[in-house]
Amino acid sequence: MSLSKTGIPYGDLAWNPCGAGCSNVANCPTCWARAFAARTIATSPTVRFDANQAQAAADAWGFNCGPGALCAVLDLMPEDLLPVLRGMGFERKRYMSPTMMQHALYMLRVNVRVHPRGGIPAGGVGLIRVQWDGPWMQRKDDNAWREQYRHTHWIAWNAVTGELQVFDINAICAGGWMSYAEWSNQLVPWLLNEGGLTAKGANGKFSFTHVWEVYE
Helix, strand or coil: CCECCCCCECCCCCCCCCCCCCCCHHHCHHHHHHHHHHCCCCCCCCCCCCHHHHHHHHHHHCCCHHHHHHHHHHCCCHHHHHHHHHHCCHHHHCCCCHHHHHHHHHHCCCEEEEECCCCCCCCCEEEEEEEECCHHHHCCCCCHHHHHHCCEEEEEEECCCCCCEEECHHHHHHCCEEEHHHHHHHHHHHHHHHCCCCCCCCCCCEEEEEEEEEEC
16 A cells, blocks of 8 residues: 555555545545545546535535636545545635645646646646736735735646636536636636725736646
């Protein structure tokens, strides 16, 4: 049995799965086994969860854009990620930094190919960290990076069929996936306005700080 970075077994798939009431999910080898066994690289722009399940997970432990994008590319249910996220303290932090996302991919033994900032590959499946533009990007003080981090967002992409599709958890009521043009031209302006960023000075522009392709 191989061990993860924290020493938790990746899993013996012959073990019986724990019930939903497992009291030690973060360190339970059976729960880790279930999470690892469930994940696969999603080749079609669909997700296994709906808006009600996403909302229930959000209310229970903070499920949001980072875990949502990860579920989209690995064909997971929100609860499948809970052992990984709980082990990183996500329930307390309620955000996923690039380091946390990288660690989650490592723990699930997913290979990552890093692409240049700003561009999306012509094919494949992956994760993108979006940086919203606004007055926080012009700050030069020592705490500027913290403010910039607060104005970021995770999405997923799928270009297996040739057409670039994007998943955004904010559109889960319509399945989450849409064309890149629809996302950038329609959802982004709505998201910035509804999220209050327009009022804070968001100018509608954005950039990609991380573009990671995932593969087996």
